[in-house]
Amino acid sequence: MKKEEKQTIFFNNKPYIIGYYSIVGPKEGKGTLGEYFSEVSDDDFFGQKTYEKAERTMLEKALKGAVDNAGVSYDDIKLFLSGDLLNQIISSSYAARTINIPYVGVFGACSTMAESLALGSCLVDGGHFETVACATSSHFSTAERQFRFPLELGNQRPPTAQWTVTGSGADIISSKGKGPRIISATFGKVVDFGISDVNNMGAAMAPAACDTLLTLFKDTKTKPEDYDLILSGDLGKLGSEILIDLMEYHGVKLGLNYKDCGQIIFKRNQNVLMGGSGCGCSATVLNSIIMKKLISGEYKKVIFMATGALLSTLSCQQGDTVPGIAHAIVIEGDNNE
Amino acid sequence: MDEIERNKRYNSYVEAKIAKTHAWPSLFNAFWVGGLICTLGQVFNDLILYIFPNVSTQSAWAYTLIILIFLASFLTGIGVFDKIGAFAGAGTIVPITGFSNSITSPAIEFKNEGIIFGMCAKMFIIAGPVIVSGTVASMIVGLIYLIF
Known part of the structure; x- marks a missing residue:
């Protein structure tokens, strides 16, 4: 069952x-x-x-x-x-x-x-x-x-x-084969904290990320320390700092095992301001370094949580705020049996 | 805590969290690049009057504008102008070069969607509002001039 x-x-x-x-x-x-x-x-x-x-x-x-x-x-x-x-x-x-x-x-x-x-x-x-x-x-x-x-x-x-x-x-x-295994999935709710600046996606998505992450920890009865890596999608520098603050506000401390794809994909001197974003950001980070480390056994348990800003050019021109969403999956490394 | 109050608090928290940009370096770059463009304009203007003594001052202005518009448009086409603009901000936007760039860049961008519905229709997406507000402003000024 x-x-x-x-x-x-x-x-x-x-x-x-x-x-x-x-x-x-x-x-x-x-x-x-x-x-x-x-x-x-x-x-x-x-x-x-x-x-x-x-x-x-x-x-x-x-x-x-x-x-x-x-x-x-x-x-x-x-x-x-x-x-x-x-x-x-x-x-x-x-x-x-x-x-x-x-x-x-x-x-x-x-x-x-x-x-x-x-x-x-x-x-x-x-x-x-x-x-x-x-x-x-x-x-x-x-x-x-x-x-x-x-x-x-x-x-x-x-x-x-x-x-x-x-x-x-x-x-x-x-269902058959070899490789890292997905052990659970947490579907996120749409969360809107009233950010209307379309150039500040990190701040718009951070509350949704916080909501999904808190739910994940509650539902799976785990703590941040139980994971080798907690990876958010594209919150960027500002967004991930906000997420850390929000989580702390709710009594969960994110440590050094928390990383954001948007923050790690580019070098500092590449003139990308707060960091990377877009579907490709979390997708390419997951399917490169993270998968390699999951397969090699360096990572045993990883939370992969991609965040999205559900706006359109129309909605923001009409003055609507930017709703955020975050879905998370937990992936287990290859050599975990 | 109700939602409006929560959102208000979150927005002011985010506002405080955003790293403040330093106005002085931006202003400095805007002023010297803007100044350089204007000086360049003056140089063109004087050159035209020097080379063609029969040209009226009015026409020389027009030719100067055409040269500046062409240069900005050309630099946009070869992909240089956006870099200058990102560096100088208002320094390149305020002179006529910014206007030229705002027409050329969408024209390049949307040419894949066809000449009529792509390039021609989208050419004014940035400059359109400027033209409208310019026209409205001149109407208001004209009315004030008429009345007084």
């Missing part, structure tokens, strides 16, 4: 992550994690004519890479779960057009990697599918164009702004 505790689902069969892949653009390749990514492109057009086409090419490559990494073929993948930041999630849907696999588009803004992994794990654990693929992508130039200003406009970025990561990550989850 499946134990369900409020927002957290515990997986009896603990699905395996049998394959993973990350692909990034040139700027990310020059960042701190450059050597860990599966593939670094030196062309942010990825050989395409437009950035939108580039983003979906990147996603296709990530999926192909993950399938190869898992040592399976496309025929073995029974479902493809994917989402991205562009209107009507075109990167995912157009990437799915090129493969002959049933597709479910998901949207959780920058939380999509955790969202798709959590959903994928549920489907695999429930025995409905043997093997599914989960993926997401983001591209600096497509996001910038959709949410902000033209690339060549000579404006200054506010100090709280973040830099959308050009990158895509994909995972293959299966």
Whole structure:
């Protein structure tokens, strides 16, 4: 029987992550994690004519890479779960057009990697599918164009702004095989603390991250010290500091094992202000250094919590505040039996 | 604690948490780059009058503007202007160079969506409001001039 505790689902069969892949653009390749990514492109057009086409090419490559990494073929993948930041999630849907696999588009803004992994794990654990693929992508130039200003406009970025990561990550989850295992998933609520500055996503998402993390600790009856790593998605420098403050306010102290993907992906001198953001940020960090360390056994238990800001350009122009969301999964390292 | 009160407290907490930007370095860069652009304009203006003595002062102004607009537009096209703009802020935005950049950059950006609905339609997304407020302001000034 499946134990369900409020927002957290515990997986009896603990699905395996049998394959993973990350692909990034040139700027990310020059960042701190450059050597860990599966593939670094030196062309942010990825050989395409437009950035939108580039983003979906990147996603296709990530999926192909993950399938190869898992040592399976496309025929073995029974479902493809994917989402991205562009209107009507075109990167995912157009990437799915090129493969002959049933597709479910998901949207959780920058939380999509955790969202798709959590959903994928549920489907695999429930025995409905043997093997599914989960993926997401983001591209600096497509996001910038959709949410902000033209690339060549000579404006200054506010100090709280973040830099959308050009990158895509994909995972293959299966009930059979070998690899790190997903042991639980915590689905987050939409939380809005009234931040209306669209250039301050970290502050808008931190309350949602806090809510999900507190729920996770409560539902799983664990403490931050029980994990080798607590990884948030793209809160950035300001957002993760706020999260630490909020957690402390609720009596939970996050220690040195807490890290934020947005903060670690770029180097300090890369002029990215508060750090990285976007679906690709958490997806590529997870599917590079984190997966490698989970497989090598350096990490035994990791919380992967991706955060998303659920706004649109329309909602913010109409003066609405920015709602946040955070989904979390707990991954167990390879050598944990 | 009700939601409005909570949000208010959170917003003021975040406000306090944001690292303050230092105004003086930004102002300094804006002033010297802005000043340089204006000096450059004056140089062009004087050169035109020197080389073509028959040109009226009025026309020389127009030609100067055209040169500055062209230069800003050209630098936008080769991907240099956004870097200068990020450095100098208002220093490049306030002179006519900023206006030129605000038209050229969306034109480049949206050309993939087609000439008519992409480039032509989106060309004024940044400059549009400036043109509107400029027109409205001149109407108000004109009315005041008419009355008094």
